[in-house]
Amino acid sequence: MIRIFEWIFCVFFGFSAVWGLVFDSFMVYPKWLYPEFVPKVLVWYTEHYKDPLPLNPPEWLQAFAWCEQLFLVPFSFVAAYAFYKGKQRWIRIPSIIYATHVLTMMVAYMYHLFMHDFSKQKYPGPTTSEERQRLITTILPFGIIPVLLLVFMVKEENYGMHGHFTHVPRHHSPSRRSERIAKRD
Amino acid sequence: MIRIFEWIFCVFFGFSAVWGLVFDSFMVYPKWLYPEFVPKVLVWYTEHYKDPLPLNPPEWLQAFAWCEQLFLVPFSFVAAYAFYKGKQRWIRIPSIIYATHVLTMMVAYMYHLFMHDFSKQKYPGPTTSEERQRLITTILPFGIIPVLLLVFMVKEENYGMHGHFTHVPRHHSPSRRSERIAKRD
Numbered sequence: 083m084i085r086i087f088e089w090i091f092c093v094f095f096g097f098s099a100v101w102g103l104v105f106d107s108f109m110v111y112p113k114w115l116y117p118e119f120v121p122k123v124l125v126w127y128t129e130h131y132k133d134p135l136p137l138n139p140p141e142w143l144q145a146f147a148w149c150e151q152l153f154l155v156p157f158s159f160v161a162a163y164a165f166y167k168g169k170q171r172w173i174r175i176p177s178i179i180y181a182t183h184v185l186t187m188m189v190a191y192m193y194h195l196f197m198h199d200f201s202k203q204k205y206p207g208p209t210t211s212e213e214r215q216r217l218i219t220t221i222l223p224f225g226i227i228p229v230l231l232l233v234f235m236v237k238e239e240n241y242g243m244h245g246h247f248t249h250v251p252r253h254h255s256p257s258r259r260s261e262r263i264a265k266r267d
Numbered sequence: 268m269i270r271i272f273e274w275i276f277c278v279f280f281g282f283s284a285v286w287g288l289v290f291d292s293f294m295v296y297p298k299w300l301y302p303e304f305v306p307k308v309l310v311w312y313t314e315h316y317k318d319p320l321p322l323n324p325p326e327w328l329q330a331f332a333w334c335e336q337l338f339l340v341p342f343s344f345v346a347a348y349a350f351y352k353g354k355q356r357w358i359r360i361p362s363i364i365y366a367t368h369v370l371t372m373m374v375a376y377m378y379h380l381f382m383h384d385f386s387k388q389k390y391p392g393p394t395t396s397e398e399r400q401r402l403i404t405t406i407l408p409f410g411i412i413p414v415l416l417l418v419f420m421v422k423e424e425n426y427g428m429h430g431h432f433t434h435v436p437r438h439h440s441p442s443r444r445s446e447r448i449a450k451r452d
Contacts, residue, residue: 142327145378149371175363175421182367186334190375193330236360 084241085168087234091177092165094227099158102150109139109147131217133195134205140194146187154180171242174235181232188225192218269426270353272419276362277350279412284343287335294324294332316402318380319390325379331372339365356427359420366417373410377403 108120128137135143157180164170196214200207208214235241293305313322320328342365349355381399385392393399420426 140325140327141379141382142325142375144382145375146371148378149374178360178363179367179417182364183371186331186368186371189334190327190330193333194326197326197329232364 084238087230088165088168090227091231092162094231095158095162095165099155099162102155102158106136106147106150107155109136109144110151128205131220132206132208132213133217133221134200134203134207135191135194138203138205142190146190149183149187154183169242174238174241177231177235181228181235184228185225185232188221188228192221195221269423272415273350273353275412276416277347279416280343280347280350284340284347287340287343291321291332291335292340294321294329295336313390316405317391317393317398318402318406319385319388319392320376320379323388323390327375331375334368334372339368354427359423359426362416362420366413366420369413370410370417373406373413377406380406 104120105124108116108124113121124136128134139147157176161173161177161180164173195208195217198207200209208217289305290309293301293309298306309321313319324332342361346358346362346365349358380393380402383392385394393402
C-alpha cells in the first residue's frame, strides 16, 4: 500500500519538476530563453481558462515563482528519485515542508482568482462567478497530491524507519534510536 | 538549553496569538467590531513605516489573513501552552507546518514591498529603494523566530521523546516504537 503512494508521489514530483522548469520559470526568466512552444502553451491556457496570472504574474506570484526555481524544482528531482527508491526516511520532513509551502501558495492563488477585479488587466481574467468557479475547479485538483503527501507523511511517523535496518536482526532494530535516547538522558 | 528555546517559542506564540487576534484580524472582519485604538495603531504604523498593506490588503494578503484567523491564531494559543509545559512531542510536526506557512507568507510580503509600484495607492507606500529597505529591515526580524522554530524542530528529531518515558525504566524506553515497527514488518 505504501509503495502505491510512493509511486504516485514519484510521478507527481517528476511531473512538477519538468513543468516548473519549462513553464512556471517563464514568469521570472528572460523570454528569449524559451522555444516558441512555451509561450504558445501559456497563451492557449490563459485564453482557454481565463487565468491571466502565469502570463502577467503580480509580485507575490513572482516571489513564489522564484521560490519554485530556487528550491522546489531542484527538490522535486531529488524527491522523485527518493520515492522511486522508496522508504527514504530523510524525505519525510522535507516533504511536509514542501507540501505546506505549495498549499500556502495555492490558497493565495485561489483567493486571488476568486476575489480580484480583473477588469483592468492586459490579459482576460474571470469576471462572472461561473468563470471564477470553473477556473478554480480546474486548478484545485493540483492541490490533491500535496494534501495527500502532507497527510501521508504526518501520519506515517515511522516512514522509512525499518528500511534502515533491513540487514540487521529484528531484535536489534530499534537499538540505534534507543542508544541515541540513552545518551541524551 | 532546550528549555530556553521552549520559553522563546512560548512567548512568541503568546504574542502572535494576541497580535493576530487584535490587529491582523482587522484585515478581514467588519471594522465596527474594533475599539478605537486598533485602527489608530494601524494608521500610525502605516504612516510611520510606509507599509500600506495592513490597512489596504490585496487579495493574496486577505487569503493569508483568513488562514491566520482560522488556523494560526487558535494554533498559537495551543502552541504557547505546549511550549510552556515543554517536551510535548506532538507539537513538533505542527510547528514545522506553522513555520513553513508563515515564512512562505513572509516571502510574498517582502517581495511585494520590495517590487510593487505603490504610486497609485490610497495609503502611502515605500517609493525609494531606501524606504523599501528600511521597511523590510523592520519586518524581517519577525521571521527570525519562525526560522529558529523550523530549524530547531527539524534538527530535534527526538524532541519530547524521552518525556513520554519518564516513569518507565531506561531499558524499556524504546519498546513502544519497536513494537509498532515489529507489528508492521
